[in-house]
Amino acid sequence: MSQASEPNPAGPAPADTTSPRTARSRQIRLVGLTVALAVLVAALVPIVLAAGPPTRDELLEQAGMKGKQQLVIGVKDDQPGISQRFGNNVWKGFDVDIAYMIAGFLGFDHSQVRFLPIESEDRARRQARDNDGFVTVDLVIASYSINDKRVDEGAVFSSSYLHTEQSVVTLKSFKGQVSSLEDLSGRTVCSLTTSTSIQRLGEAGAKPTGRNRISECIQMLYDGTVEAVTTDAAILAGFVTGDRPDDSGQRFPVTLRNVKPLQHWDIGSSPQERWGINTGPNKALRDLVDLALYVSANDEEDSTWEDAYNTNLRWQQGYNLPQPVAEQQQPEARKVEVRQWPWERIALPAPAHPGSPATPPTRAVRVGWRGRGRRSSGC
Incomplete structure (x- = not known):
C-alpha cells in the first residue's frame, strides 16, 4: 500500500458543530456576566468608600x-541633644529630627518647617512665643511626657516616640551617693515647675525649687544655689x-x-517617661502622626528614628554612666487603619522626608535597655 493511501492515524478532524444560535447565546451570556460584574463593582465601591x-x-x-505652606512646631531651645537653637536660627537635636520625620510624612520639606521655642507650662495649650506675642503651633514636640494630668489640661498625645526615665545630676565634686530621691533629703533640688517631680521631691524630704527652663536649674547648680537637679535622663545627659x-x-x-563637671546618678526604680507629641484636638492630625510613627517603627527599610537616636543620644552614653540615657528601641505606635487599593500598597509606600538626605540602606538593630518605671513623673 502506498503511503498516500494509508489511513490518518489521528482520524479525521472533527467538524465545527456549533450552531450560530449557540454561539450567539454564549456571547449574550458573556456580555450579561460582564454587565453584572460592572454593576456589582459600581454598587460596592461607594459602600467601601463610605x-x-x-x-x-x-x-x-x-x-x-x-x-x-508651613508647619509650625513648638520645641525646646535649651536642651543639648534634644532640641537646641544655634546661631542663624539653626535647630538640632533628637526632637528636631523627629519633628522633621513627622513633617516629611505630612508632606512638608525642611524649608517648610518653622520651629518656635515653647515653655513647659505652655505645651498643653500649644502656645509658643513668636517675638513679642504667642502663636498656636500645629504640633508640640518638646520632651513632653504623657500623663493623665496633662490630658486633663487639654493635651492630646500621639503614641510615644521615646522612652527614658527620671534621674539626678549633681556636681562631680558632690560628697555622697545618690541612688534614690531619698538620698537628697534635706538638700535643695531644682526641677521644672510644671513637673510632678516637684511633688516627688517633697515626698522624699528634699527642698524642691522650680524653674520654667531646665537650663536655669543647671545654672543654679553651677552657681551653688542648689545641690542637685532632677528631670528626664535624656534631657540631663546633654x-x-x-x-x-x-x-x-x-x-x-x-x-x-x-561651667563645672557633672555627675549623672541612676536612681533605680525611677518612673518611666514616655514622650509624646501634642497634636491638638484635630483627630485626623493625631491619626497621621501616629501613622507616621507606626510606619517608622515597622518599616525595616526606614532607619530615620535610629539615625536620630545615634546622632543625638547613643554616643552620649559613655559620658553618662551608670545612668542609661534612653531606650535604644523605638516604642511601638498605635496602628491607624487607612484605606489603600492593592496597587497602592506596592506602588505608593509611605512618603520619606522631602528634601532630606537619602535613608541609609541598612537599619540599626533595635535592641536596648527597657525602662524600669511604673508611673510617669511628667517632665
Whole structure:
C-alpha cells in the first residue's frame, strides 16, 4: 500500500458543530456576566468608600494639611541633644529630627518647617512665643511626657516616640551617693515647675525649687544655689556630656556660665517617661502622626528614628554612666487603619522626608535597655 493511501492515524478532524444560535447565546451570556460584574463593582465601591477607613489623602484634607505652606512646631531651645537653637536660627537635636520625620510624612520639606521655642507650662495649650506675642503651633514636640494630668489640661498625645526615665545630676565634686530621691533629703533640688517631680521631691524630704527652663536649674547648680537637679535622663545627659565630642567631632556649645563637671546618678526604680507629641484636638492630625510613627517603627527599610537616636543620644552614653540615657528601641505606635487599593500598597509606600538626605540602606538593630518605671513623673 502506498503511503498516500494509508489511513490518518489521528482520524479525521472533527467538524465545527456549533450552531450560530449557540454561539450567539454564549456571547449574550458573556456580555450579561460582564454587565453584572460592572454593576456589582459600581454598587460596592461607594459602600467601601463610605464604610471603610479614610485614605491618607483624606486624612491630610481633614487635618488641614492640604495646601498648607508651613508647619509650625513648638520645641525646646535649651536642651543639648534634644532640641537646641544655634546661631542663624539653626535647630538640632533628637526632637528636631523627629519633628522633621513627622513633617516629611505630612508632606512638608525642611524649608517648610518653622520651629518656635515653647515653655513647659505652655505645651498643653500649644502656645509658643513668636517675638513679642504667642502663636498656636500645629504640633508640640518638646520632651513632653504623657500623663493623665496633662490630658486633663487639654493635651492630646500621639503614641510615644521615646522612652527614658527620671534621674539626678549633681556636681562631680558632690560628697555622697545618690541612688534614690531619698538620698537628697534635706538638700535643695531644682526641677521644672510644671513637673510632678516637684511633688516627688517633697515626698522624699528634699527642698524642691522650680524653674520654667531646665537650663536655669543647671545654672543654679553651677552657681551653688542648689545641690542637685532632677528631670528626664535624656534631657540631663546633654548637660553632663557638655562640649565633649562624639566620634565625628560634634560638640554641644556651652552657653551657661561658671561651667563645672557633672555627675549623672541612676536612681533605680525611677518612673518611666514616655514622650509624646501634642497634636491638638484635630483627630485626623493625631491619626497621621501616629501613622507616621507606626510606619517608622515597622518599616525595616526606614532607619530615620535610629539615625536620630545615634546622632543625638547613643554616643552620649559613655559620658553618662551608670545612668542609661534612653531606650535604644523605638516604642511601638498605635496602628491607624487607612484605606489603600492593592496597587497602592506596592506602588505608593509611605512618603520619606522631602528634601532630606537619602535613608541609609541598612537599619540599626533595635535592641536596648527597657525602662524600669511604673508611673510617669511628667517632665
